Amino acid sequence: MDKFQPFSGRESDPISLGYARTQTYEGRRLIVNVSTPTTADGLIWRRYEGATVKLHYHVPCPHCGEYQRLVFSKLKWKKFGHADPNREAAVVEDERAAWYECAHCREAITETQRPAMIRQGRWIADGQRLNPDGTLEGEAPIGTRVGVHIWAGYCLWIPLHRIAGEFLRCKDDPIALMAFTNGWLGEPFRQQIVHAKVDVFEKKATPDATPARILPSWTKCLLATVDTQKDHFYYVIRAWGYGYRSQRIDHGIVTTF
DSSP, X not given: OTTSOOOOSSSOOHHHHHHHHTGGGTTSOXXXXXXXXXXXXXXXXXXXXXXXXXEEEEEEOTTTOXXXXXXXXXXXXXXXXXXXXXXXXXXXXXXXXXXXEOTTTOOEEOTTTHHXXXXXXXXXXXXOEEOTTSOEEXXXXXXXXXXXXXXXXXXXXXXXXXHHHHHHHXXXXXXXXXXXXXXXXXOOOOOOOOOOOTTHHHHHHSOOSOOTTOOOTTOOEEEEEEEEOSSOEEEEEEEEOGGGOEEEEEEEEESOO
């Protein structure tokens, strides 16, 4: 779905047009939308988010028997300490040094245990729970729009060490990381460029003990900036030092040059 051409504005998007063509078969139509996602604004992810029934594949732990969804955060691998991520990925794959950690007992689930575990899995909806004996708890949600999500962790022909190695190669490259997130994890790509700590603005706004018009000892230059209005000027004077360090020295309004 997400590979269709962008919306042109001349008519509805291709997916909506496809829906309209099925109205002739109301009551016996089945529409299946399939795609690796791109971003959270993509067609497939918007429809997945809009589904009233969301199904996930739960598998039993071979150690404790508890059912659970497989998630990427529980995929673990041995750290070999190579600075080069490509080298680290190669060693992880060569040593087959990856496993899955059970969310309940935290035991390591190996690659040899994974096929039998996955074959015993079941699809259940959000809000439901599978007991170790296979009984299902919780009411089934109501709706005809069903969203299903799956990722490489369930794929029996892709071993865990291969997933770990691919992530190590991609994690520092935004373009490659997007491909990994979309194609391997089946999730929309969200890149966080800057993370501001909650107290960063509070600290900047806290008055310090330095009086106005007094230069810090690290000052290398002064920079005055002025905003010209019709009959007055706003000005700010800042001291600047090495490493882009700066501090406000004075500010105000003047009416003449």
